[in-house]
Amino acid sequence: MSRGDVPGPEDPAGATSQPDVVVIGGGPAGEVVAGRCAEAGLSVVVVERERVGGECSYWGCIPSKTLIRPGEVLAAAQVAPGAAGAAGAGGVPGRVDAAAAFARRDEMVGGYSDEGQLPWLRDRGVAVVRGIGRLAGERTVVVRAADGAERTLRPNRAVVLATGTRATMPPIPGLAEAEPWDNRTATGARAVPRRLAVLGGGAVGSELAQAFRRLGSEEVTVIEGGPRLLAHEEPFAGDEVRAAFEAEGIVVHTGRRVVTVRRDRSTQGSARGPVVVGLDEAGDPRQIVADELLVAVGRTPATADLGLEAVGLSTAPHGFVEVDEQLRVRGVEGGWLYATGDVNGRALLTHMGKYQARVAADVISGRVDPAGRPAADRCDSAVIPRVTFTDPQVSAVGLTEQAARAAGLDVRAVAVPTGSVAGSSVRGTDAVGTCQLVVDVARRVLVGATFVGHDTQELVHGATIAIVGAVTLEDLWHAVPSFPTVSEVWLRLLEAYGL
Numbered sequence: 001m002s003r004g005d006v007p008g009p010e011d012p013a014g015a016t017s018q019p020d021v022v023v024i025g026g027g028p029a030g031e032v033v034a035g036r037c038a039e040a041g042l043s044v045v046v047v048e049r050e051r052v053g054g055e056c057s058y059w060g061c062i063p064s065k066t067l068i069r070p071g072e073v074l075a076a077a078q079v080a081p082g083a084a085g086a087a088g089a090g091g092v093p094g095r096v097d098a099a100a101a102f103a104r105r106d107e108m109v110g111g112y113s114d115e116g117q118l119p120w121l122r123d124r125g126v127a128v129v130r131g132i133g134r135l136a137g138e139r140t141v142v143v144r145a146a147d148g149a150e151r152t153l154r155p156n157r158a159v160v161l162a163t164g165t166r167a168t169m170p171p172i173p174g175l176a177e178a179e180p181w182d183n184r185t186a187t188g189a190r191a192v193p194r195r196l197a198v199l200g201g202g203a204v205g206s207e208l209a210q211a212f213r214r215l216g217s218e219e220v221t222v223i224e225g226g227p228r229l230l231a232h233e234e235p236f237a238g239d240e241v242r243a244a245f246e247a248e249g250i251v252v253h254t255g256r257r258v259v260t261v262r263r264d265r266s267t268q269g270s271a272r273g274p275v276v277v278g279l280d281e282a283g284d285p286r287q288i289v290a291d292e293l294l295v296a297v298g299r300t301p302a303t304a305d306l307g308l309e310a311v312g313l314s315t316a317p318h319g320f321v322e323v324d325e326q327l328r329v330r331g332v333e334g335g336w337l338y339a340t341g342d343v344n345g346r347a348l349l350t351h352m353g354k355y356q357a358r359v360a361a362d363v364i365s366g367r368v369d370p371a372g373r374p375a376a377d378r379c380d381s382a383v384i385p386r387v388t389f390t391d392p393q394v395s396a397v398g399l400t401e402q403a404a405r406a407a408g409l410d411v412r413a414v415a416v417p418t419g420s421v422a423g424s425s426v427r428g429t430d431a432v433g434t435c436q437l438v439v440d441v442a443r444r445v446l447v448g449a450t451f452v453g454h455d456t457q458e459l460v461h462g463a464t465i466a467i468v469g470a471v472t473l474e475d476l477w478h479a480v481p482s483f484p485t486v487s488e489v490w491l492r493l494l495e496a497y498g499l
């Protein structure tokens with residue numbers, strides 16, 4: 001199947017028109033809610049307009065992390081004396097074989113076919129109906145297939161919206177005509193642009209800017225409208241990532257606005273002609289010329305044409321679907337409509353969408369815990385683990401210090417350099433980053449943690465457990481980290497707190 005095609009008409013498993021549950025959208029959140037409902041004995045239909053697996057599998061997490069990995073491995077080797085010679089030397093790590101990286105990306109996305117994803121649903125008896133789903137009234141979903149044929153599904157119990165998001169395109173004059181990259185074109189690239197400009201220094205922009213620099217782009221420029229990269233994280237995280245970017249030749253402009261974009265189709269030397277990005281008058285430069293412009297300024301929920309008005313909901317453009325703690329859509333009577341994953345705007349992360357999906361499935365199926373109580377929603381929106389796969393990585397969970405104070409908590413933050421433990425030095429010569437805990441002073445429990453450094457992705461789950469379990473500092477003191485691991489930062493942090 002070529003990219004951009006809509007897959008075949010209907011999964012051979014077939015689908016009843018009156019199942020218990022209809023899920024619109026077969027991304028990570030839709031798949032999981034469907035699978036768990038089916039495991040609970042319900043009959044389930046997933047309606048998918050493109051590919052089962054969603055944005056994450058083909059144009060998000062999987063291809064981006066696959067393209068990041070080779071540069072990360074080379075950079076790690078370069079700071080391990082003895083391996084460094086084999087891996088190249090200089091500001092940018094030795095060359096990544098971009099063609100091999102793209103080939104591995106193609107493998108990881110299953111050649112942009114969802115054949116590999118379907119068995120998981122089939123094994124659970126979930127039917128997939130191909131087409132665009134929309135609400136047409138209470139417990140009523142109309143599906144329009146690629147050939148225009150429509151069929152109506154009338155589930156007995158629930159409809160779950162899991163339609164995700166697409167890249168937001170800001171209304172900058174000339175931008176659309178310049179055919180910018182979005183996450184799909186960037187993660188699906190088949191060649192490395194010599195010059196790449198990136199609009200937006202959030203998770204997508206930061207990860208892909210560094211990935212392309214390491215894949216071989218000679219000039220990479222990030223333009224961020226806010227004061228720093230990774231604005232949702234602790235301020236030191238964005239500053240430390242910026243320092244690392246600049247050390248490897250990525251130019252970062254913060255606090256700047258793009259006011260015009262133009263693709264110069266008269267210029268030779270690039271198949272499409274260079275793109276000229278005009279900046280505001282707030283500073284220098286006033287213009288950036290690149291071969292491609294990646295737009296990564298956030299996400300827009302896929303709610304247009306979803307029929308929200310048919311069930312009395314607002315159809316405000318760019319509006320996320322508001323849900324309660326059990327993932328039921330607010331403002332709809334009867335408790336039959338749910339929304340999980342990106343489309344509800346709570347946490348635009350695959351693992352959180354899948355968590356919400358498990359909660360929603362338990363609510364829909366009436367699952368009870370061993371004590372016979374209904375499965376409760378523990379979907380605490382403050383406890384969101386997240387890893388930004390830049391180098392250094394930014395791995396965090398819970399509240400930033402500022403967010404905790406804004407929430408009225410009396411907190412104390414303690415921080416130590418990630419390089420203060422032997423585990424960091426053993427790994428290489430360039431231990432960078434800061435680790436910080438945010439502690440609720442009265443309860444002596446964590447409410448937030450941030451770990452910036454190489455390979456910190458595996459540190460964050462310990463902090464997640466500590467927050468969810470409300471483990472006191474006195475108990476954490478007895479959770480002894482192994483030597484010589486980077487986890488020893490936990491000990492340093494507790495010592496810094498005064499234990």
Ligand SMILES: Cc1cc2nc3c(=O)[nH]c(=O)nc-3n(C[C@H](O)[C@H](O)[C@H](O)COP(=O)(O)OP(=O)(O)OC[C@H]3O[C@@H](n4cnc5c(N)ncnc54)[C@H](O)[C@@H]3O)c2cc1C
Nearest residue numbers: 025027028029049054055060061133164341342348349350
């Ligand atoms: C570049 C990039 C990198 C990312 N990296 C990470 C990461 O490392 N870790 C992480 O946790 N998150 C990451 N994310 C975020 C992650 O991709 C999303 O949070 C996740 O895909 C959301 O899952 P979802 O099921 O809610 O929506 P989606 O994955 O968007 O799936 C929605 C599905 O619904 C279908 N659909 C939409 N409308 C309809 C309709 N009307 N009828 C039928 N089908 C419909 C779509 O075709 C799609 O298949 C990344 C995102 C991007 C863009």
Ligand SMILES: NC(=O)c1ccc[n+]([C@@H]2O[C@H](COP(=O)([O-])OP(=O)(O)OC[C@H]3O[C@@H](n4cnc5c(N)ncnc54)[C@H](O)[C@@H]3O)[C@@H](O)[C@H]2O)c1
Nearest residue numbers: 200201202203204205224225226296297298348387388389
């Ligand atoms: N590793 C991961 O888990 C991962 C990776 C990529 C994406 N994601 C998820 O996807 C979501 C979307 O990522 P994203 O990077 O598109 O959004 P984002 O909200 O993380 O960052 C967007 C950035 O663009 C800036 N911006 C907005 N408009 C601008 C403009 N006109 N000019 C310049 N800058 C502008 C914002 O200030 C912000 O810093 C993230 O919130 C995250 O949840 C996760």
